[in-house]
Amino acid sequence: MGKIPLRRYFYFIIISLPWALLCFWLEEFLLLSVIILFADVFFTRIINWKLLITWNLPYWISKPWEWIKAIVIALLLTIFIRTLFIEAYKIPTPSMEKTLLTGDYLFVSKLAYGPRIPFTPLALPFLPSMLPDGKVTYIISPERRYKRLKGFSKVKHNDIIVFNFPEGDTISVEYPGQSYYSLLRQNGMHNNEFINKLVFHPVDKRDNFIKRCTGLPGDTVFIQKGTLSVNGVLQNESDFLVRKYYVRTRHGILNDSILNLLGTNRKNISYNPNNNMHIISLDEKGYKFLLNHKEIQSIYRYVDPSLIYRNTEIFPHHEYFQWSPDDFGPIYVPGKNITIPLNVNNLPVYERIIRVYEENLLEIRDDSIYINGKLATSYTFKMDYYFVLGDNRHNSADSRFWGFVPEDHLIGKAIYIWYSKEPGKNIISGTRWKRLFKPIK
Numbered sequence: 001m002g003k004i005p006l007r008r009y010f011y012f013i014i015i016s017l018p019w020a021l022l023c024f025w026l027e028e029f030l031l032l033s034v035i036i037l038f039a040d041v042f043f044t045r046i047i048n049w050k051l052l053i054t055w056n057l058p059y060w061i062s063k064p065w066e067w068i069k070a071i072v073i074a075l076l077l078t079i080f081i082r083t084l085f086i087e088a089y090k091i092p093t094p095s096m097e098k099t100l101l102t103g104d105y106l107f108v109s110k111l112a113y114g115p116r117i118p119f120t121p122l123a124l125p126f127l128p129s130m131l132p133d134g135k136v137t138y139i140i141s142p143e144r145r146y147k148r149l150k151g152f153s154k155v156k157h158n159d160i161i162v163f164n165f166p167e168g169d170t171i172s173v174e175y176p177g178q179s180y181y182s183l184l185r186q187n188g189m190h191n192n193e194f195i196n197k198l199v200f201h202p203v204d205k206r207d208n209f210i211k212r213c214t215g216l217p218g219d220t221v222f223i224q225k226g227t228l229s230v231n232g233v234l235q236n237e238s239d240f241l242v243r244k245y246y247v248r249t250r251h252g253i254l255n256d257s258i259l260n261l262l263g264t265n266r267k268n269i270s271y272n273p274n275n276n277m278h279i280i281s282l283d284e285k286g287y288k289f290l291l292n293h294k295e296i297q298s299i300y301r302y303v304d305p306s307l308i309y310r311n312t313e314i315f316p317h318h319e320y321f322q323w324s325p326d327d328f329g330p331i332y333v334p335g336k337n338i339t340i341p342l343n344v345n346n347l348p349v350y351e352r353i354i355r356v357y358e359e360n361l362l363e364i365r366d367d368s369i370y371i372n373g374k375l376a377t378s379y380t381f382k383m384d385y386y387f388v389l390g391d392n393r394h395n396s397a398d399s400r401f402w403g404f405v406p407e408d409h410l411i412g413k414a415i416y417i418w419y420s421k422e423p424g425k426n427i428i429s430g431t432r433w434k435r436l437f438k439p440i441k
Contacts, residue, residue: 008042084115095396099240105419108162112413114151119204129205134173146408159213164409167402168206173197185312215387217335223328238284244302244394247278262286315403318348339380357406383407414440
């Protein structure tokens with residue numbers, strides 16, 4: 001072996017150092033052994049790497065083999081980036097308008113809170129978890145326990161977060177777009193139509209949702225007449241919040257020029273010609289515009305009625321809690337290592353956490369609570385949880401309807417809109433040019 005050129009040492013360090021840092025970040029220390037192979041490539045040359053690289057194949061095999069290698073490397077690199085760094089996401093519903101519009105395409109940072117190692121690593125990439133016939137595109141076994149790598153920060157108030165739908169663990173094949181638990185509440189546990197054709201998804205294969213985080217572990221969240229307070233402090237949501245309003249005009253339906261200034265269209269409003277009454281979703285700017293418009297006779301905010309009716313869809317789906325979307329709580333957001341007193345009165349709020357998310361055997365015997373066979377008067381949580389709301393407050397299925405977001409369901413933070421297109425239009429006429437590469441706040 002002759003004198004080793006200095007550049008080989010340089011190349012070895014350039015390749016080995018990032019690899020070592022990646023292994024420590026992943027906490028996969030066995031992968032550090034790959035550095036021995038790097039050393040052999042640059043120094044010892046025990047393995048004949050040149051022979052492996054120039055492996056002689058017939059021409060009719062070598063050509064497609066080059067394409068196959070390129071495609072496999074591209075797929076592996078894409079999966080690696082999506083899993084650990086950044087992923088694209090499309091807004092499918094108007095629940096976050098006007099912050100995020102239907103048809104927005106986002107970049108979601110996995111590094112913000114730390115990338116989550118997949119629970120089910122054996123899956124077909126770039127396909128939905130479940131096909132229309134009910135077949136899944138992944139193999140559950142082997143299934144990994146929850147593990148999250150270190151990130152740049154923790155979840156903060158008003159972060160827009162992407163997460164797996166907490167109630168998405170069970171899907172009715174006949175009604176894939178609806179919550180299975182909502183179907184049960186509406187139709188009863190006895191209805192076999194929803195029980196016999198089910199698919200059970202692991203955490204990372206449940207549908208993706210996007211909402212604004214309004215409650216962190218240890219917070220008390222309270223919504224009163226549509227106004228949010230956290231830990232007793234009223235929250236200023238005027239920059240992004242959209243609410244429903246009753247708007248009465250003097251001379252018929254709102255014209256297109258007014259609707260264009262409001263940034264909405266006719267299909268998004270309800271109108272009663274008998275009294276010129278509209279129901280329309282407005283942000284603070286739109287409300288102030290109509291408030292001073294000569295065509296408007298009256299405008300006032302819609303508030304969901306409370307204690308007038310029993311809405312079984314409102315969390316925690318128990319008759320003891322007569323809440324509505326606009327009068328909700330107060331509710332305490334649990335967190336890791338936080339202990340709360342537990343009784344039959346507050347159990348409905350935390351039952352799903354204890355039984356499902358943290359996998360305990362929970363029983364009620366003669367108004368006493370037993371967890372894993374032991375009498376329980378308190379409970380200490382194993383994970384952090386979050387309370388989330390949609391910015392389009394009267395058109396959002398969020399924590400008011402299905403409860404808390406567990407820490408292990410968290411995917412990442414929405415950071416940029418990289419493309420936006422109005423649904424139903426082509427790329428040329430439908431592209432919203434002003435929204436391209438817009439940071440998300």
